[in-house]
Amino acid sequence: MPTTRTTLHLAEHTHTYGLSLSGLAVSGDTMLLAPDEGAALVRLTRLADGSWGDPVELPLADAVDLPGDPDDEVDVEGIDVQGSLRDGLLWVTGSHSVRRKRVKRHTPPSEVLDRLARLSAEKPRRVLARLPIADGRPVLGAGARLPSGKRGLVGALADDEHLGPFLRIPGKDNGFDVEGLAALGDPAEVTTVLLGLRGPVLRGWAVLLRLELGPGEDPGELALRSVAKHVVDLGGLGVRDLARDGDDLLVLAGPTMVLSRPARVLRLRGAAVPGALPEVVFARDLDTVCELAPGDGEDHPEAIAIVGEDSLLVLHDSPAPDRVGAHSVQGDLLTGLGRGAAPAARFVV
Numbered sequence: 063m064p065t066t067r068t069t070l071h072l073a074e075h076t077h078t079y080g081l082s083l084s085g086l087a088v089s090g091d092t093m094l095l096a097p098d099e100g101a102a103l104v105r106l107t108r109l110a111d112g113s114w115g116d117p118v119e120l121p122l123a124d125a126v127d128l129p130g131d132p133d134d135e136v137d138v139e140g141i142d143v144q145g146s147l148r149d150g151l152l153w154v155t156g157s158h159s160v161r162r163k164r165v166k167r168h169t170p171p172s173e174v175l176d177r178l179a180r181l182s183a184e185k186p187r188r189v190l191a192r193l194p195i196a197d198g199r200p201v202l203g204a205g206a207r208l209p210s211g212k213r214g215l216v217g218a219l220a221d222d223e224h225l226g227p228f229l230r231i232p233g234k235d236n237g238f239d240v241e242g243l244a245a246l247g248d249p250a251e252v253t254t255v256l257l258g259l260r261g262p263v264l265r266g267w268a269v270l271l272r273l274e275l276g277p278g279e280d281p282g283e284l285a286l287r288s289v290a291k292h293v294v295d296l297g298g299l300g301v302r303d304l305a306r307d308g309d310d311l312l313v314l315a316g317p318t319m320v321l322s323r324p325a326r327v328l329r330l331r332g333a334a335v336p337g338a339l340p341e342v343v344f345a346r347d348l349d350t351v352c353e354l355a356p357g358d359g360e361d362h363p364e365a366i367a368i369v370g371e372d373s374l375l376v377l378h379d380s381p382a383p384d385r386v387g388a389h390s391v392q393g394d395l396l397t398g399l400g401r402g403a404a405p406a407a408r409f410v411v
Contacts, residue, residue: 064397064398065394065395065396066394066395067385067393067394067395068112068113068375068393068395069113069114069387069390069391069392070083070093070106070113070114070115070377070391070392070393071106071113071114071115071116071389072104072106072117072389072390072391073389081381081386081391082097082099082364082378082380082381083096083098083364083365083377083378083379084096084097084098084138084241084364084365084379085103085138085139085140085154085303085365086303086365086366086367086375086377087141087142087143087152087367088367088368088369089143089146089150090146091107091108092105092106092107092147092198093107093108093114093367094106094141094143094147094152094198095377096138096139096141096154096365097138098137098379099135100135100136101121101122101123101128101133101134101135102119102120102121103119103120103122103138103141104117104118104119104120105117105118105120105198105199118198118199120199120200122138122154122189122205124200124202124203125191125193125200125201125202125203125204125205126191126193126200126205126206126207127205127207127282128186128189128207129185129186129188129210130185131186134186135184135186135187136156136186136189137156137157137159137184137186137187138154138155138156138189139155139156139157139240139242139243140153140154140155140240140241140242140243140257140258140303140304141153141154141155141243142243142244142245142304142305143195143245144245144249145249147195147197147198148196148197148198149195149196150249151192151193151194151195151245151249152192152193152194152195153190153191153192153193153243153245153255154189154190154193154243155189155240155243155257156186156188156189156240157187157233157239157240157241158187158188158215158216158238158239159184159187159233159238159239159240160183160184160229160231160232160238161181161182161184161187161232161233162180162181162232162234162235163177163178163179163180163181163182164177165177165178181230181232185210188210188214189207189210190207190208190214190215190255190257190273190284191205191206191207191284192206192207192253192284193205206277206278206281206282206283207282207283207284208284208286209278209283213285213286215257215286215289216229218286218289219238219289222291224264224269224291225238225262225291228262231261231262233260233261234318234320235261235319236261236262236318236319237261237262238259238261238262239259239300239318240257240258240259241258241259241260241300241301241302241303242257242258242301242302242304242313242314243255243256243257243258243304244256244258244304244305244306244311244334246334246335247336253274253275253276254272254273254275254337255272255273255275256270256271256272256273256304256311256339257271257273258270258301258302258303258304258313259271259301260300260301260302260316260318261300261318262318263296263298263299263300264293266295266296267293267294267295267296268293268294268295268296268299268300268301268315269291269292269293270291270292270293270294270301270339271289271290271291271292272289272290272292272339273288273289274286274288275287291341292339292340292343293341294313294330294343294348295343295344295345295348296313296315296328296345297315297345299315299316299317299325299326300315300316300317300318301313301315302314302315302316302325302363302364302365303364303365303366305366305367305368306368307329307334307368307399309331309332309333309334309335309338310329310332310333310334311329311330311333311334311339312328312329312330312351312366312368312374313327313328313330313348314326314327314363314364314365314376315327315328316356316362322356322357322358322359322360322362323355323356324353324354325354325355325363326350326351326352326353326354327350327351327354327366327374328348328349328350329349329350329351330343330347330348331349351374351399352374352396356378357382359380360378360380360381360382361378361380361381361385362378362379362380363377363379364377364378364379365377368399369395372397372398372399373395373396373399374395374396374397374399375393375394375395375396376393376394376396377391377393
């Protein structure tokens with residue numbers, strides 16, 4: 063199956079947010095990106111040569127009240143669009159994960175254990191928001207989000223027998239870490255949102271959460287009506303992103319720990335229909351769409367989205383130097399997604 067590289071022109075945003083991208087949504091000729099840092103999305107438009115450019119920064123704080131300060135890093139990991147980017151709904155989730163202090167390259171050995179003992183709750187990451195959009199931009203002040211405390215996702219899972227113990231463990235230590243989002247159903251009714259967890263992976267099983275959401279007591283608030291768990295046998299991998307492909311759900315699977323490989327895209331047929339996702343998904347229930355080839359310490363597949371009729375765009379965390387320009391980064395465009403009744407086409411990038 064053909065694979066080409068697609069260029070994303072980010073201009074001045076390159077220096078503000080870096081080139082690691084963690085969230086992606088495409089609707090027609092408009093693309094929304096979630097940079098790995100900061101508290102804003104970036105909108106791109108498809109150019110005549112097939113690349114994407116004309117970047118516009120979209121601060122999340124303009125559309126919804128964020129936990130913490132407006133400039134705090136939200137760590138957006140999943141985005142999805144219901145309807146179109148002209149008059150639909152944009153869903154955004156942060157990782158909700160605890161953070162462990164990073165050991166930098168030149169840290170003195172005497173300080174390593176001390177740094178590894180430092181944890182922070184990172185409340186700004188506890189964002190799950192719905193933003194009405196018009197002409198590719200969230201409507202000012204019109205968004206709504208789940209509360210970040212006891213009435214939110216973390217509060218609902220605090221005593222959960224499977225996930226509760228992992229809420230206090232950093233995401234990169236196989237702790238609780240949201241990295242994929244798919245919004246299902248009619249946005250005019252109670253919305254079903256699927257969240258894919260990078261961690262924890264439970265004895266080799268990845269976890270998807272199904273949230274039923276409704277309006278909250280205040281205009282800027284969502285109410286969490288129920289949470290259900292689904293486990294998926296991804297062979298020890300976690301969920302790095304989710305994407306809807308018609309009635310099917312595409313799962314980007316990758317390591318939960320700080321590892322480079324393996325990574326693959328899998329298809330779960332019919333799972334994007336509200337109420338259709340089984341509680342237990344065995345490996346035999348999944349079709350392999352493609353095996354991906356991350357580099358050593360670079361080119362980690364991090365975000366996927368359907369582009370056009372039969373293509374899948376894959377973007378990367380820590381992109382390799384040959385993907386990076388002065389103000390641009392390249393992703394992989396894979397064609398031939400293997401829709402239909404037969405098992406999906408299998409190919410290697």
